């Protein structure tokens with residue numbers, strides 16, 4: 655009886671503390687590490703090695719025509735399918751430039767974003783420095799304006815994958 659009451663109280667507390675709006679999406683890089691990495695390793699490495707992009711669509715080595723359909727039945731559910739598909743598409747479309755040029759000091763892009771950066775109205779800033787990443791990168795590591803733009807876009811995309819609305 656006591657146990658049943660406790661369960662009841664916990665249930666009421668859970669309902670009361672539920673957010674009124676939909677819970678934010680899971681951090682996609684965390685999802686990958688939790689659910690996919692044990693078989694496929696690092697997401698970016700996997701995407702670049704085993705997937706390719708043709709006509710704007712993602713293709714696998716085995717699942718060429720309908721990779722999106724395959725993913726619907728492969729460890730993903732609901733809106734995770736689109737989100738993970740888009741993440742892999744972006745990774746397969748780009749070289750591993752963050753890894754090659756930045757990770758010696760900043761680890762992976764996802765880790766760097768989680769530790770140091772935040773989105774404000776869709777624009778990326780240093781969480782503690784308060785600096786705009788777009789402005790900062792114009793004077794960091796001798797990046798050209800094109801490269802500063804490239805890395806700002808890359809980190810902004812990763813921040814959207816990490817901090818999903």
Ligand code: HEC
Pocket residue numbers: 686689690691692693694704705713714715716717718721728729730738
């Ligand atoms: C227990 C191991 C395992 C886990 C966990 C796993 N996969 Fe897979 N995955 C496989 C195997 C094995 C294949 C190859 C199957 C095939 O080609 O029919 C595969 C194939 C794929 C492919 C297609 C590759 C190609 O070349 O066609 C993608 C994309 C993929 N997995 C993504 C994911 C994602 C995203 C997750 C996590 C949400 C995940 N996998 C979790 C084992 C796993």
Ligand code: HEC
Pocket residue numbers: 752755756757758759760770779780781782783784785787790791794795797805
């Ligand atoms: C040799 C080490 C090193 C490399 C390589 C490096 N950085 Fe940095 N980065 C730093 C240091 C140190 C800081 C902090 C500087 C400061 O606060 O003025 C920093 C700061 C930053 C910040 C600002 C963070 C904030 O809090 O405002 C961004 C964004 C950034 N780096 C991106 C990059 C990108 C993108 C690359 C690859 C093109 C890169 N970094 C390569 C050392 C490095």
